[in-house]
Amino acid sequence: MKDVGDVNYWYVDHEVRKLREEKGVEILESSEAYKEYAWVRKYFHKKPKEGYFFWIKKSMKNPLISCISISSKNLEQNLQNLIVIEKGVRVKLRGTCNVLASNLCSRHIAGGTIVLRKNATVEYLHVHSWGSKDHVESQYEFLLEKNAKLKYLYNLSSSPKNMKMRTTIKCFDGANADVKISISSNNCSVNLQDEIELLGKGSSGMISIRVVARNNSSVRALSSVTAEEEGKGHLDCRGLLLDNSSSIELIPKLSDRNKKAILTHEASIGRISEEELNYLRARGISKKKAIELIISGFLKT
Amino acid sequence: MGKILSIKDLSVRVARKRILENINLEIDEGEVFALIGPNGCGKTTLAYSIMGIPTIKVEKGKIIFQGKDITRLSVEKRARLGIALAFQNPPPLEGILLKYLLQLIGKKKVEFDLVSHLLEREVNVGFSGGEKKISELIQIISMKPKLAILDEIDSGLDIKKLEKVIRLIERELIQQGSSVILITHRPDILRKLKPQRVGVMLDGKIICISLEWKKVWKSIKRWGYEGCRRCKLLVRRS
Numbered sequence: 001m002k003d004v005g006d007v008n009y010w011y012v013d014h015e016v017r018k019l020r021e022e023k024g025v026e027i028l029e030s031s032e033a034y035k036e037y038a039w040v041r042k043y044f045h046k047k048p049k050e051g052y053f054f055w056i057k058k059s060m061k062n063p064l065i066s067c068i069s070i071s072s073k074n075l076e077q078n079l080q081n082l083i084v085i086e087k088g089v090r091v092k093l094r095g096t097c098n099v100l101a102s103n104l105c106s107r108h109i110a111g112g113t114i115v116l117r118k119n120a121t122v123e124y125l126h127v128h129s130w131g132s133k134d135h136v137e138s139q140y141e142f143l144l145e146k147n148a149k150l151k152y153l154y155n156l157s158s159s160p161k162n163m164k165m166r167t168t169i170k171c172f173d174g175a176n177a178d179v180k181i182s183i184s185s186n187n188c189s190v191n192l193q194d195e196i197e198l199l200g201k202g203s204s205g206m207i208s209i210r211v212v213a214r215n216n217s218s219v220r221a222l223s224s225v226t227a228e229e230e231g232k233g234h235l236d237c238r239g240l241l242l243d244n245s246s247s248i249e250l251i252p253k254l255s256d257r258n259k260k261a262i263l264t265h266e267a268s269i270g271r272i273s274e275e276e277l278n279y280l281r282a283r284g285i286s287k288k289k290a291i292e293l294i295i296s297g298f299l300k301t
Numbered sequence: 302m303g304k305i306l307s308i309k310d311l312s313v314r315v316a317r318k319r320i321l322e323n324i325n326l327e328i329d330e331g332e333v334f335a336l337i338g339p340n341g342c343g344k345t346t347l348a349y350s351i352m353g354i355p356t357i358k359v360e361k362g363k364i365i366f367q368g369k370d371i372t373r374l375s376v377e378k379r380a381r382l383g384i385a386l387a388f389q390n391p392p393p394l395e396g397i398l399l400k401y402l403l404q405l406i407g408k409k410k411v412e413f414d415l416v417s418h419l420l421e422r423e424v425n426v427g428f429s430g431g432e433k434k435i436s437e438l439i440q441i442i443s444m445k446p447k448l449a450i451l452d453e454i455d456s457g458l459d460i461k462k463l464e465k466v467i468r469l470i471e472r473e474l475i476q477q478g479s480s481v482i483l484i485t486h487r488p489d490i491l492r493k494l495k496p497q498r499v500g501v502m503l504d505g506k507i508i509c510i511s512l513e514w515k516k517v518w519k520s521i522k523r524w525g526y527e528g529c530r531r532c533k534l535l536v537r538r539s
Binding site for chain 1 (some may be wrong): 352354355356375377380381386388391392394395396398401405406422440444503510
């Protein structure tokens with residue numbers, strides 16, 4: 001990482017390189033938090049060995065930034081993270097997970113829980129950037145208590161060799177989750193599973209997935225919304241397949257167990273429009289650059 | 302005055318169907334040339350052929366731009382040489398802001414008054430017909446073209462917007478020395494921009510080129526485009 005000036009927590013391989021606390025925020029390693037606070041233990045399946053604990057007690061103007069990096073060859077990380085955002089707190093989180101060199105053949109396994117207490121508002125931008133030989137597994141659960149609001153943006157900017165990602169969002173009374181997942185895969189196998197559970201009255205959630213697959217990529221994305229209580233859920237899954245060596249499988253799933261709930265979905269897989277491509281080329285933009293523009297535009301929608 | 306564009310005996314097809322046949326046309330440097338004709342006669346196909354849109358397949362003939370044979374040149378290279386096309390039906394570009402596209406393609410700063418409300422929007426996404434036309438024109442102007450092809454730039458515009466568009470074409474294209482091919486169905490834009498010549502297209506052929514657009518228009522009004530086939534008043538020059 002070139003500039004770590006604003007980073008609050010920087011973890012490289014198995015070592016904390018930087019830890020900068022802010023007013024109203026407690027940052028610990030997960031193992032320390034597990035030892036120090038009995039109440040956090042219920043959020044860990046077992047005693048964590050590595051990972052971070054952010055306890056955000058006050059609203060923050062600037063984003064809280066974390067960065068998990070791998071710099072050594074054949075290294076395996078196994079992180080258990082916990083973020084707790086207290087009642088009524090508004091915060092922006094920026095999380096990056098990356099490799100500091102290519103061809104490291106590393107394994108990044110990360111999981112954990114993000115708890116949004118009553119009325120908390122969180123905007124979380126999560127970026128992954130990997131090398132072509134890395135392996136990634138991630139499994140996170142978001143718990144949104146009464147009237148909490150989550151805006152979660154996940155962006156895979158550079159794909160690993162293979163990746164499994166599971167995201168579960170539990171929305172209690174009046175909570176709202178707006179999830180956007182952008183995957184740009186290149187010679188990569190991706191298995192995504194994301195789910196919003198509407199567990200409280202008046203809860204709502206939307207998952208937007210944008211997948212681009214090229215160069216021997218295979219992407220499977222199972223997105224689901226389950227309504228246990230009266231609420232609203234929507235899935236918007238779209239794929240862009242760039243060549244015949246790749247494949248995209250989008251599976252939107254709606255499960256309704258409450259007659260007052262409204263669940264909807266839309267899904268489509270397409271290719272780059274010749275018309276759009278020619279239009280941009282007629283503006284003097286090269287074919288390659290025009291394709292990149294269309295892809296980045298697609299991932300932003 | 303030199304020729305900026307010479308089209309020689311050009312025949313093209315689109316999806317196996319011949320659309321243009323034996324087109325011969327020369328455009329002078331700085332000339333405003335109007336191209337008129339009924340819907341589906343091949344005006345847009347001719348515009349696409351000059352621009353080099355890949356869906357157009359040239360069967361025979363040549364397109365010469367500033368003395369260089371561009372018949373086989375890619376669309377982006379033609380754009381870089383100075384040919385710009387304002388599309389009749391531009392496609393929506395999701396996720397690409399007009400502001401960003403203008404930064405990317407612009408060779409010169411353009412007065413953004415007309416499009417200031419569109420700059421932060423995705424190109425052509427949810428634009429009205431008029432907004433699309435204005436966005437097209439601003440893009441073309443920003444490219445500082447030597448030859449601007451304006452394909453029905455006046456359609457879908459209200460009177461005030463049309464006046465603004467005409468002023469922009471005059472000030473930013475014609476007065477800057479650009480040649481203009483103006484494809485239109487409306488006489489009001491011709492009245493203001495006063496083309497030096499007008500060409501009439503029918504069934505994929507330019508059947509008439511005249512120095513007097515007013516006479517041509519009067520005749521079309523009276524006899525329809527079919528009347529052009531037997532018209533003896535018009536001056537042929539192609």
